[in-house]
Amino acid sequence: NLVLCSKGIPQTMATFGLEPFLEDAGCKLVFYLHKVARGVSLSTTCLLSGFQAIKLCPSISKWMEVRIRSPKCIIFCCFLCWVLHLLVNIHIVRYKTGLVNSKNLSGEKMYRDCPPPTPGRLLFSVIAVIYTVTDGLCLALMVWSSGSIILVLHRHKQRVQHIHSSRLSPRTSHETRATHTILILVSMFVSCHALASILSYWITQLQNPSQWLRSISVLVSLGFPT
Secondary structure, eight states: OHHHHHTTHHHHHHHTTOOOOOOHHHHHHHHHHHHHHHHHHHHHHHHHHHHHHHHHOHHHHHHHHHHHTOHHHHHHHHHHHHHHHHHHTGGGGGSOOOOOOOSSOOTTTTTSSSOOOOOOHHHHHHHHHHHHHHHHHHHHHHHHHHHHHHHHHHHHHHHTHHHHHHOSOOOOOHHHHHHHHHHHHHHHHHHHHHHHHHHHHHHHHOSSOOHHHHHHHHHHHTTTTO
């Protein structure tokens, strides 16, 4: 919900012809909340998927089951995700956003009303590396956990295949439906986040990105949260 509410507020206001009420501090806060919420949403989703995979995999859960099943462990990991992304994105509040107070916002100027902060080249490179590493690790964890769950479901389906074959109903098994659901969700998750990261980086490298490119970037970044 925080990702959906904080992304595109100035752009949405400009689209409906409303005067922007966010000043420099407000723009920084909205942009900061969006980056933190996006990172927390990404990392906690991957963590919870990893916890689920560890519970289902017999080879791993034998020695990690007691600790992982503890709610304190999951809450502590989610708390660490919040702290990590609050610190990683703290650079946003240090840089001016270059607000333009214009009452007549055209389609091409709607995104200039509350642009993201622009750090120096060195800091930008460091931040880009941090985002790439954290996002890459989260996506890799999601792919691994989903693949592990699908493998467990496949083995379980083979073990109980004689039960399914004895049924008269030709309905799809629960394991197959669960596998299809996991594949659809993980495909949307990885593709949306990967494409959003690529578009976001591409926009930062262009001096004057088009309105369509920015709109597509917003749409893709909000795809999975929606």
